[in-house]
Amino acid sequence: MIRTEKLSKDYGNNRGVFDLSLNVPKGHIYGFIGPNGAGKTTTIKVLCGLLRPTAGKAYINDIEVRPRHVRQIKKLIGYMPDSFGVYQQMSVWEYLDFFCAAYRIPTKQRRKRVDEALKLAEASYMLDYQMGSLSHGMNKRVALARILLHDPQVLIMDEPANGLDPHGRIEMRKMIQRLRDYGKTILLSSHILPELSSVCDQVGIIEKGRLLANGTVKDITSSLRKQMVLSIMIQSDAATAASLCKDFPNVKEVNTSGNELRVVFAGTRNEIAELNETLVHQGVRIIGLREEQDDLEEAFLKVTGRHDGEAS
Ligand SMILES: Nc1ncnc2c1ncn2[C@@H]1O[C@H](COP(=O)(O)OP(=O)(O)OP(=O)(O)O)[C@@H](O)[C@H]1O
Numbered sequence: 001m002i003r004t005e006k007l008s009k010d011y012g013n014n015r016g017v018f019d020l021s022l023n024v025p026k027g028h029i030y031g032f033i034g035p036n037g038a039g040k041t042t043t044i045k046v047l048c049g050l051l052r053p054t055a056g057k058a059y060i061n062d063i064e065v066r067p068r069h070v071r072q073i074k075k076l077i078g079y080m081p082d083s084f085g086v087y088q089q090m091s092v093w094e095y096l097d098f099f100c101a102a103y104r105i106p107t108k109q110r111r112k113r114v115d116e117a118l119k120l121a122e123a124s125y126m127l128d129y130q131m132g133s134l135s136h137g138m139n140k141r142v143a144l145a146r147i148l149l150h151d152p153q154v155l156i157m158d159e160p161a162n163g164l165d166p167h168g169r170i171e172m173r174k175m176i177q178r179l180r181d182y183g184k185t186i187l188l189s190s191h192i193l194p195e196l197s198s199v200c201d202q203v204g205i206i207e208k209g210r211l212l213a214n215g216t217v218k219d220i221t222s223s224l225r226k227q228m229v230l231s232i233m234i235q236s237d238a239a240t241a242a243s244l245c246k247d248f249p250n251v252k253e254v255n256t257s258g259n260e261l262r263v264v265f266a267g268t269r270n271e272i273a274e275l276n277e278t279l280v281h282q283g284v285r286i287i288g289l290r291e292e293q294d295d296l297e298e299a300f301l302k303v304t305g306r307h308d309g310e311a312s
C-alpha cells in the first residue's frame, strides 16, 4: 500500500534520504524510527507528494507519487505533519468544516463527517472549543480528526505522539491501533523507540538518510543478536541446575535468582532444546523456559552503532 523504490532526496552536503526501499502491506502499521535529522520527515513529504525525489520512486496503492497523480494521491492519504498551522480564531467545528471544503466533501455531508472523525479521535466534546484554547494534546486529536475527514485508506503521521504526556501517548497508540483495525494502512515516525515496538507490525530504522534495518521488531532484534538470554524457571535446587548449565557448550554466564536461572547463551535453537533435555535427564524439574526479548531500543543502538550517553 505504501512503497518506495531506491528513493533519494538529496539536499546536498550528504543530507537528505538515500536509496530507501520500503514496502508496507495493506492494514499494517509501519514505524519509521530514527534520531533528529535522520530523514523521516523528508521521506514522509515525498510520499505525500510535497517534495519531489531526486531519484527513485514512491507509490501509494500502486499509484506513483508524482504531480500528475496528486489528486488521486491526496484522496488516498491522510497526512498529519509534525507541526500544524495556526487557526487560533476558529472553532474546532469551523476548522474541520474548512478542511471538509478543501477535500471537496459536499456541504450536506460535512457535519456527519466531522462528528465521525471527532468520535474516532475521541474529541467529540471539543466541537465548539476555540482552536486557540486547545492544549497540545487536544490539538493532536483535532489534527487526527482532520486527517480522517475524507476517510483515506492510508494515514501518514509524522511524530504523532510528540509532545504528549504519558497518558496522551497511550491514548494515541490505542487510537492508531483502532484505525488499523478499521483497515487503514499507517506509517508513523518517531524518535522515541519504545513507543513504537508495541503497535507496529514492521519498523524501519533510519539514520543519516539510510535505512539500516527493516522488518518486524522480532526479526530485527533476533538478526542482530549474537547471544540470547534464557530464563529457566525450575522447581529443584538452583545451584545444581546452574552448575549443569555452566558445563554446557556455548553457555557464557549463569545467574540464579530464587527458582529462576538466567542463562546467557550463544548457541543455536537446537542447542536450547539439547540444554533442556540435558537438564531434565539430570533430574532438574523445569516449569518453564523462555527466551528474553531484546527491546527495540537495544536493536537501535546496535544498528546505529551508538552507545549510552551519545546524543541521538
Ligand atoms: N529544506 C531542506 N534543505 C536542506 N536540507 C534539509 C531540508 N530539509 C531537511 N534537510 C536536511 O535533511 C536531513 C533530514 O531531515 P528531516 O527533516 O527529514 O529529518 P527527521 O528525521 O524528520 O528529523 P526530526 O526527528 O528532527 O524531525 C537533515 O540533515 C536536514 O538538515
Ligand SMILES: [Mg+2]
Pocket: 040, 041, 042, 082, 158
Ligand atoms: Mg521530522
